[in-house]
Amino acid sequence: MASVQAILNGDVGPNGSTEAARVAEFGVKALAVLRKHISVDVHTHGGPQGIYSPAAPNGTLAAGMRAGSLAAVCLSEIPDEPLLGRNAAGVTGITRSPKPGELYRHHLERLAWVDEMVTHHGLQRALTAADLASAHAAGQPSLVGGVEGLDFMEGKLERLEEAHQRGIRSAQLVHYTPNDIGDFQMGVVTHEGLTELGVEVIRECHRLGMIIDVAHATEQTAKAAARVSTKPLLLSHTALAGSRAMASTRLVARCVSADHARAIAETGGAVGIWAIFPDLEKYVEGLKEMADIIGVDHVCVGTDQQVAPGALQDYAQWVNLIAAMLRGGFTPEEAGKIAGGNYMRIFRAAMG
Ligand SMILES: [Zn+2]
Numbered sequence: 001m002a003s004v005q006a007i008l009n010g011d012v013g014p015n016g017s018t019e020a021a022r023v024a025e026f027g028v029k030a031l032a033v034l035r036k037h038i039s040v041d042v043h044t045h046g047g048p049q050g051i052y053s054p055a056a057p058n059g060t061l062a063a064g065m066r067a068g069s070l071a072a073v074c075l076s077e078i079p080d081e082p083l084l085g086r087n088a089a090g091v092t093g094i095t096r097s098p099k100p101g102e103l104y105r106h107h108l109e110r111l112a113w114v115d116e117m118v119t120h121h122g123l124q125r126a127l128t129a130a131d132l133a134s135a136h137a138a139g140q141p142s143l144v145g146g147v148e149g150l151d152f153m154e155g156k157l158e159r160l161e162e163a164h165q166r167g168i169r170s171a172q173l174v175h176y177t178p179n180d181i182g183d184f185q186m187g188v189v190t191h192e193g194l195t196e197l198g199v200e201v202i203r204e205c206h207r208l209g210m211i212i213d214v215a216h217a218t219e220q221t222a223k224a225a226a227r228v229s230t231k232p233l234l235l236s237h238t239a240l241a242g243s244r245a246m247a248s249t250r251l252v253a254r255c256v257s258a259d260h261a262r263a264i265a266e267t268g269g270a271v272g273i274w275a276i277f278p279d280l281e282k283y284v285e286g287l288k289e290m291a292d293i294i295g296v297d298h299v300c301v302g303t304d305q306q307v308a309p310g311a312l313q314d315y316a317q318w319v320n321l322i323a324a325m326l327r328g329g330f331t332p333e334e335a336g337k338i339a340g341g342n343y344m345r346i347f348r349a350a351m352g
Pocket of ligand 1: 148237304
């Protein structure tokens with residue numbers, strides 16, 4: 001499909017064709033949605049040159065966001081990234097145990113990477129809902145600091161406050177490294193849910209003003225977090241188990257059951273659908289599959305960019321995603337909620 005921008009510029013022919021007019025019509029509506037609503041990719045690593053690439057920060061991410069009218073990204077660093085690899089079946093996991101202090105050091109290094117991105121490469125840091133709103137109003141791309149797995153804590157609760165001071169506003173409890181917080185989906189169940197420390201972590205996140213993200217947590221752990229949390233939970237990147245729209249994925253064990261998703265929605269929270277779909281149309285079907293289960297107020301977009309293959313590897317496509325939502329039958333109001341409104345509700349509640 002031609003980009004909305006190209007068609008609006010008249011770069012795509014044939015001029016006046018029904019197809020061009022149709023794409024342009026939805027493109028105009030999509031841009032109106034993005035002007036009205038703060039849109040957020042609730043879980044990303046920022047593309048091929050993003051936060052887990054060896055590349056130094058650069059302007060590609062902000063430029064893509066501007067091109068696609070995406071207001072904000074929750075840019076997640078991955079403390080256990082140095083340990084990750086694939087087994088013979090292509091399944092992601094850790095290849096060794098961390099050395100003491102190793103993941104904490106990696107976390108600090110990635111925080112410095114984000115600082116550099118904010119200082120020199122066109123992304124404004126959003127620490128509050130007001131920051132997100134003013135950046136959106138100014139057409140200035142912004143980022144929310146995220147951390148994928150609290151493995152940098154090494155059991156030390158005070159490191160959460162330090163992360164908060166460095167700009168982290170979204171804390172995913174577990175990833176691929178066994179920790180003393182809770183069980184994760186592709187690991188061995190050792191805690192039967194959330195630990196005592198896990199409960200303390202949730203309370204500390206509430207106190208500091210951080211979103212709790214239960215992506216990667218087992219259903220048992222996520223449900224335990226839902227019971228303990230007094231704020232809406234985020235489950236930032238997944239898809240409905242048994243999704244018909246999603247191509248087969250090596251990450252099938254990372255999908256969630258209807259019940260698992262309902263537990264998140266019942267906290268007032270939202271489930272982010274990753275972009276591991278063959279194209280934008282299928283991705284919109286994936287959003288609908290989840291909305292049919294938990295309602296349109298509880299679904300958001302967490303692309304997990306850069307995890308290939310995915311339907312949204314380039315943020316210039318963001319406006320096309322919104323257009324695809326509208327073509328697929330979502331109203332502009334619903335598209336606005338999915339594209340960012342639902343996340344903003346969680347963000348405000350977490351900070352309040
Ligand atoms: Zn992940």
